[in-house]
Amino acid sequence: MIEAARRAVEAATKAGAGEAEAYAAEDSGREVRVHGGAVESLTAATQRGLGVRAWIGQRVGYAYGTDLSAPGIAGLAERAAEAARVADEDEFAGAPRGVSEGDPPELALSDPTIGEWSTGQLADLALEIERAALGADARIAGVEQAVYADSTERVAIASSSGIEGEYSSSSCYGYLQALAEGEDGRETGLGFGLGRGPAALEPTAIGLEGAERALTMIGAEKPASRACPVVLDPTVAASFIGLIGRGLSAGAVQRGRSPFAGRVGEEVAGEALALHDDGLDPEGFASSPLDAEGVPRRRTTLVEAKTLRTYLYDTYTARRGDAASTGNASRAGYRSQPSVSTSNLVVAPGTLSFAELLREAGEGVLVTDVAGLHSGVNPVSGVFSVGASGRAIRDGELAEPLREFTIASDLVSMLRAVRAVGADARWVPFSGSVKTPSLLIAEMTVAGS
Amino acid sequence: MRESERGERPDRDGDRRSFGSVAIGTRAKGARVSELIDSEVAARVLSRALANGGEFAEVYAERNAGMTMAIDESRIEAVQSGAATGAGVRVISDGTTYFSHVDGLDPADIERAADEAAAALHAERSEPRPLGAVTGTPQPIAVAPAGVPAERKAALLRELDERARGAGGEITQFTASYAEAHREVCVANSEGLLAEDDRTRVRIGAQAVARRDDLVETGAETLGAHRGFELFDNDPGSIADDAARKALTLLDASPAPAGSMPVVVGGGFGGVLFHEMTGHGLEADHIQKGASVYVGKLGEQVAQPLLTAYDDGRLPNEWGSDGVDDEGVPTQKTRVIEDGRLIAYLYDGVTSRRDGVSSTGNGRRESFRHLPVPRMTNTYIAPGDAEPEAMIAEVERGFYAVSFAGGQVDPATGDFVFGVSEGYLIEGGKVTRPCRGATLIGNCLEALAAIDAVGNDFEMKTGICGKAGQRVPVGTGQGHVRIAAMTVGGTEV
Numbered sequence: 027m028i029e030a031a032r033r034a035v036e037a038a039t040k041a042g043a044g045e046a047e048a049y050a051a052e053d054s055g056r057e058v059r060v061h062g063g064a065v066e067s068l069t070a071a072t073q074r075g076l077g078v079r080a081w082i083g084q085r086v087g088y089a090y091g092t093d094l095s096a097p098g099i100a101g102l103a104e105r106a107a108e109a110a111r112v113a114d115e116d117e118f119a120g121a122p123r124g125v126s127e128g129d130p131p132e133l134a135l136s137d138p139t140i141g142e143w144s145t146g147q148l149a150d151l152a153l154e155i156e157r158a159a160l161g162a163d164a165r166i167a168g169v170e171q172a173v174y175a176d177s178t179e180r181v182a183i184a185s186s187s188g189i190e191g192e193y194s195s196s197s198c199y200g201y202l203q204a205l206a207e208g209e210d211g212r213e214t215g216l217g218f219g220l221g222r223g224p225a226a227l228e229p230t231a232i233g234l235e236g237a238e239r240a241l242t243m244i245g246a247e248k249p250a251s252r253a254c255p256v257v258l259d260p261t262v263a264a265s266f267i268g269l270i271g272r273g274l275s276a277g278a279v280q281r282g283r284s285p286f287a288g289r290v291g292e293e294v295a296g297e298a299l300a301l302h303d304d305g306l307d308p309e310g311f312a313s314s315p316l317d318a319e320g321v322p323r324r325r326t327t328l329v330e331a332k333t334l335r336t337y338l339y340d341t342y343t344a345r346r347g348d349a350a351s352t353g354n355a356s357r358a359g360y361r362s363q364p365s366v367s368t369s370n371l372v373v374a375p376g377t378l379s380f381a382e383l384l385r386e387a388g389e390g391v392l393v394t395d396v397a398g399l400h401s402g403v404n405p406v407s408g409v410f411s412v413g414a415s416g417r418a419i420r421d422g423e424l425a426e427p428l429r430e431f432t433i434a435s436d437l438v439s440m441l442r443a444v445r446a447v448g449a450d451a452r453w454v455p456f457s458g459s460v461k462t463p464s465l466l467i468a469e470m471t472v473a474g475s
Numbered sequence: 476m477r478e479s480e481r482g483e484r485p486d487r488d489g490d491r492r493s494f495g496s497v498a499i500g501t502r503a504k505g506a507r508v509s510e511l512i513d514s515e516v517a518a519r520v521l522s523r524a525l526a527n528g529g530e531f532a533e534v535y536a537e538r539n540a541g542m543t544m545a546i547d548e549s550r551i552e553a554v555q556s557g558a559a560t561g562a563g564v565r566v567i568s569d570g571t572t573y574f575s576h577v578d579g580l581d582p583a584d585i586e587r588a589a590d591e592a593a594a595a596l597h598a599e600r601s602e603p604r605p606l607g608a609v610t611g612t613p614q615p616i617a618v619a620p621a622g623v624p625a626e627r628k629a630a631l632l633r634e635l636d637e638r639a640r641g642a643g644g645e646i647t648q649f650t651a652s653y654a655e656a657h658r659e660v661c662v663a664n665s666e667g668l669l670a671e672d673d674r675t676r677v678r679i680g681a682q683a684v685a686r687r688d689d690l691v692e693t694g695a696e697t698l699g700a701h702r703g704f705e706l707f708d709n710d711p712g713s714i715a716d717d718a719a720r721k722a723l724t725l726l727d728a729s730p731a732p733a734g735s736m737p738v739v740v741g742g743g744f745g746g747v748l749f750h751e752m753t754g755h756g757l758e759a760d761h762i763q764k765g766a767s768v769y770v771g772k773l774g775e776q777v778a779q780p781l782l783t784a785y786d787d788g789r790l791p792n793e794w795g796s797d798g799v800d801d802e803g804v805p806t807q808k809t810r811v812i813e814d815g816r817l818i819a820y821l822y823d824g825v826t827s828r829r830d831g832v833s834s835t836g837n838g839r840r841e842s843f844r845h846l847p848v849p850r851m852t853n854t855y856i857a858p859g860d861a862e863p864e865a866m867i868a869e870v871e872r873g874f875y876a877v878s879f880a881g882g883q884v885d886p887a888t889g890d891f892v893f894g895v896s897e898g899y900l901i902e903g904g905k906v907t908r909p910c911r912g913a914t915l916i917g918n919c920l921e922a923l924a925a926i927d928a929v930g931n932d933f934e935m936k937t938g939i940c941g942k943a944g945q946r947v948p949v950g951t952g953q954g955h956v957r958i959a960a961m962t963v964g965g966t967e968v
Contacts, residue, residue: 061764064570064571065571066570066571066572067571067572067573067574067846068571068572068573068574068595069574069575069576069846070574070575070591071574071575071576071577071588071844072577073561073576073578073844074578075559075578086552086554087554087555088553088554088555088556089555089556089557090555090556090557090558091557091558091559092558092559092560092561092578092579093558093560093579102558105556105558106556108556108625109542109544109554109555109556109625110554112544112551112554112625112626112628112629113544113550113551113552113553113554114550114551114552115550116550116552145595146595167765168764168765168766170761170764170766170887171764203766203887205765205766205887211768211888211889212765212766212768212887212888213887213888214766214885214887214888248962251733251734281547281548281648282647282648282684283648283684361557363553363555397883397885397890397891397892398881398882398883398892398893398894398914400880400881400883400894401879401880401881401882401883401892401893401894401896402880402892402894402914403894404691404692404693404912406684406691406692406693407690407691407692407693409911409912410912411731411894411912411913411914411964412892412894412914413883413890413891413892413914413916413964415890429888429890430890430916430917430918430962431916431962431964432733432892432914432916432962432964433964434733434912434914434964471733473733473734473962473963473964474962475734475735475962
């Protein structure tokens with residue numbers, strides 16, 4: 027891989043680029059989907075590709091492709107240089123510099139046993155997830171789908187400015203959507219788990235979580251509209267923390283598209299909340315020794331003692347913001363050019379058990395699922411109104427299930443209103459890679475009937 | 476209440492007068508399937524895919540190339556070009572699909588993918604039928620975007636930027652994007668089908684940010700089609716005006732109301748409501764798994780008789796149209812609701828075989844790396860006979876949702892949620908003040924049955940729909956639609 031990346035950098039220089047960077051990735055993955063006790067589909071595939079960033083003066087362009095033959099790479103490099111010629115000059119554009127901080131840390135990002143699992147064994151694992159849900163309760167009417175998927179990836183980065191690095195990682199996940207038969211219609215519940223390899227997954231726990239979530243919702247009704255304390259369970263809290271992380275990237279801030287712009291040093295959160303980004307967290311699925319442009323990953327404190335400490339930077343935003351890169355360049359594979367974003371976002375867990383957190387809330391609403399996050403949140407102002415479902419909290423205990431309501435606030439107000447955090451931290455992969463416990467928000471608007 | 480780009484309006488009873496029809500023709504016979512894959516190679520791949528048994532095999536080959544660029548802070552940036560070729564081979568045996576895909580179109584690699592797909596099977600070899608003639612009629616394209624100089628595309632974005640910034644000093648930021656994609660596909664299967672398609676799509680999007688003191692609001696608009704660069708002949712800059720106007724309007728907005736009330740939904744992108752709350756529930760995979768509220772409702776009255784709706788994958792040059800679907804089946808116009816009665820589901824190959832019916836040409840996939848699943852193409856509510864102004868005038872207190880930022884539905888429960896990007900309060904039969912931060916939530920069956928007026932206006936809009944981890948272009952459309960009661964989730968209790 028690193029060979030292909032080096033050749034691409036050379037080719038781009040030959041095509042007229044003053045500086046160039048290449049990112050090559052190879053990924054082998056398998057996926058099993060099961061339904062009704064039978065395997066619905068089984069996919070096995072390997073893919074590889076390469077993306078080139080070319081700088082001509084202070085103009086930058088990008089091209090990617092899957093043809094890694096010599097003429098393929100030459101054509102790709104040519105296209106990257108052409109793209110750069112179309113772009114306008116940007117005084118902060120330029121290739122990342124190598125950072126000499128010694129060798130990158132050794133991270134155990136791969137499970138070497140992943141390849142030993144046959145597709146038959148993986149199918150059994152997915153079937154076990156489904157069986158666990160179906161056997162949980164007579165009211166479980168079925169499973170929409172149970173899925174196992176894994177990926178083993180190798181990444182290589184090279185640049186004309188002296189960056190060179192390579193790493194491998196593996197990951198897998200299992201999930202299912204269980205269906206419970208209620209009195210007036212069906213309810214769904216999601217169960218999921220993730221790991222570096224299939225041995226880390228607990229199929230029974232995944233199946234039971236989906237069943238439990240679906241069963242809980244039977245007979246759900248709309249809550250009364252009011253402002254009240256709201257508890258977000260870890261899956262929901264993770265979605266919001268992910269959105270907040272987007273607003274903490276220097277890219278959004280510098281372009282005036284973040285509710286956190288101009289707030290470094292200000293109080294932005296309740297005392298109970300501490301948040302950091304850690305690209306080296308051994309448990310984190312976004313961990314890697316190097317970021318997407320070859321800068322070493324690290325841990326960055328974002329919020330502590332109520333105060334916003336810093337934003338997250340890649341090379342471009344660091345130059346523009348007169349700061350140092352925090353190693354937060356990332357990309358969604360070789361098809362996308364790098365941009366600044368979170369790696370693993372971690373909310374420090376508190377000491378309260380979930381039951382204690384509910385008692386602390388007293389009266390209010392527990393939110394276990396949100397919908398419409400991509401449409402219900404204004405990323406610039408942070409104002410949001412999203413669909414939700416969950417449980418009522420009465421006298422500090424869980425009461426009837428609730429559905430078809432919205433919760434509304436804005437991201438900064440919500441952070442400031444965090445009154446307590448639970449001890450039940452969990453990794454959630456839906457909105458970036460986030461680890462968070464349940465959060466108690468002192469007040470939010472709940473709109474139901 | 477603008478008319479659609481080309482002023483087209485489907486007839487209520489769906490005849491072909493206004494939209495025209497696209498005949499599915501048969502191309503000249505020849506040994507060569509297409510530029511992508513030789514017919515002999517295709518036959519060999521299918522034969523190897525069935526080497527260990529299976530009742531169906533397919534090879535899907537694709538070459539795609541695209542380009543995107545953006546303007547931000549009045550600077551052209553993020554100029555990017557990409558290209559990929561590859562093929563996917565699947566074998567179906569006893570209800571299980573075995574799938575493998577490769578990068579590149581080297582015959583040896585595709586044959587290896589076939590072997591890999593067949594590897595888990597252990598039955599007797601089955602024989603594919605000989606391949607027939609190539610079918611498929613691509614959408615007409617006048618100006619291939621790849622041939623248009625990049626500087627011209629940059630100039631288009633600069634024009635959008637100037638237009639939006641010309642809307643006033645309160646527009647503090649503006650971004651716009653340009654995207655073009657050319658996708659050639661070829662499908663051959665063991666039933667002798669051989670089809671190809673050549674697809675060109677272009678799309679621009681504009682997003683404006685308006686600021687007044689501490690208030691920040693955004694407005695967005697898009698324009699796209701399965702069409703060439705000629706799409707931009709007719710005042711593309713108007714989307715920048717629209718985006719700026721929406722953001723500025725919201726500066727004067729007050730918090731949205733919360734509670735249950737009548738809701739009038741605007742034309743065009745308002746159709747995303749129908750897409751989410753009904754369209755997804757009609758996709759046959761959801762139906763067959765019991766994960767749709769429309770299970771067992773075929774033939775039943777699910778809406779008032781004033782409602783008729785279609786999925787139509789062959790609307791000329793519409794964003795969600797294709798010549799054939801991604802299984803080589805000609806796209807078609809499917810009436811899903813007729814006078815309030817549910818009369819059809821949307822099928823791909825696998826689900827249609829399971830139900831013993833024909834595919835409705837809704838088997839779509841994001842790329843050769845994905846398995847096809849039943850997906851909508853262009854989905855719309857046919858125009859009714861109500862005047863939009865009258866629909867609003869009849870509402871004492873309600874909400875006017877002109878446009879949505881997006882939406883989401885759980886097909887199994889029917890619960891949905893939509894973020895309103897432009898909305899107003901209706902008071903005393905009049906549209907009064909703009910509202911920010913509104914969300915519509917409800918349940919599909921209830922909301923569909925509660926539609927009590929369909930406007931005589933009509934507009935189509937473009938969207939990108941996600942399902943099973945795959946994103947495909949879809950069109951949504953309708954005129955004004957009124958729902959008698961729906962929950963509006965705002966911040967004002």
